[in-house]
Amino acid sequence: MAQNIYDDPGFFAGYSQLRRSQEGLDGAPEWPALQALLPGLNARRVVDLGCGFGWFCRWASGQGAAEVLGVDVSANMLAKAADMTDAGAAISYLRSGLETLSLADASVDLVYSSLALHYIDDVVALLGMLHRALVPGGRLVFSVEHPVYMAPANPGWIVDAAGKKTWPVDGYSVEGQRTTNWLADGVIKYHRTIGSWFALLRRHGFVITELIEWSPTDAQVAANAALAEERERPMLLLIGAERC
Template identity: 40%
Template sequence: MSQNIYDSIPFFESYSKYPRMEKGLAGASEWPLLETMLPPSLVSKTVLDLGCGDGWFSRWALDQGAKAVCAMDVSKNMLSRARALSPPDQYSGITFRQVDMDIEVLSEKLDPEEEAAYDVAFSGLALHYLVNLEAALRQVFRSLSPGGLFVFSVEHPIFTAPQRPGFNKKTGAGAAQGQQDWPLSSYFAEGEREVNWLGAPVRKQHRTISSYLKALRTVGFEVVVVDEWGVSEDDSRKHPDWPNDGGIPRFLLISAMKRVDAADSL
């Protein structure tokens, strides 16, 4: 079962002050790169938004001309916020559903005619919380129509790897003012990591890049694009809350396609 930390009131109130909650797309630093991995047009497409949070991607998809969006999240608080920000007179095409992707069968949450009927599936920074990633990927695979695209982001494995994560101040010749190092350890020791974030213990699952790619291929996806996002000298890639980290990768971004000749693998 996924940890539902966002239904903790103190945690949710703290997280609500984060840029990506206050600003939506504008507060998601990796969004410009992630957007390039999506289809050039969403007009008349059906979209699945997994780990929808407050619904920012679902609203964006509908604004881009999507026919319908099914938005799922484990958190009641997030879904309540998403509904409040998505007035029915403007976003009637969005259906919000509470789903724990770690224990529930995704296809059972869909109407029979919806199975294998989504053109695009999207997940923003949610899959690294799942214990059983491969099972969830099988569900996504089955929900997509042939030729459908799955685009997602996760915390970069370099960032999730350390057993005791934390920046160290960089010293020595050539160190930029205020620059900090991210000590990498335990990269190949996959499994649960617990970090203290916003005053609460948060559980994540560390996987290597190769494990993400292998899981996608195992269930039948064809990997299309693999990219990485990290702070650079480009102002558009900076984040006001993050230290000068010397350019470590923060997010792993992947797009994968359900081949037209692929058979359902659930």
């Protein structure tokens, strides 16, 4: 079972102050690139894994999705999502760990996930279940922390005397658990290489259609100078895949 760090009061309080928590999709600089991987959603059945405050669920419903299911392990997240969702919307929320989630066979057209799958240890079982749940030709679109970002035992910029920042990369080929301190101590994630993501998806009957090592655009850096450092190393990996 994945760690439910989002129900830790201190972590949840800090997470709630992040720009992407307060502004939703518009506050996530990778959203335009991720959105470009999505198929048309009109009359589609959509599942959002690790739905958080439900921002994507509400966007998908607004795009004409017939049914939207948001799944999250955090009671805090789901309570906030429900409070922000209009009554009568074709959106439902389910509290479940992703390792134990079960969806009916051939019941989904799109599975979406933003920054959730790197918290999952047994991603093999999850991908197998998702392949069964998606219709032939259905899509899986997700983002995770980039393996270069996740690999270090002590992630954080190394700054030289001239102020130049360098991101340390150690243990890249040693996959498995990483424990970091971010908003709270002892946050557990699971590092996988790009090659492993490719192999896992292919083994479970997916064809990768897009793979993006996300970096901010010139326009984004011009609008927000703090994003410039994200060009020094990739922070996010975006993947689009199709169920064979």
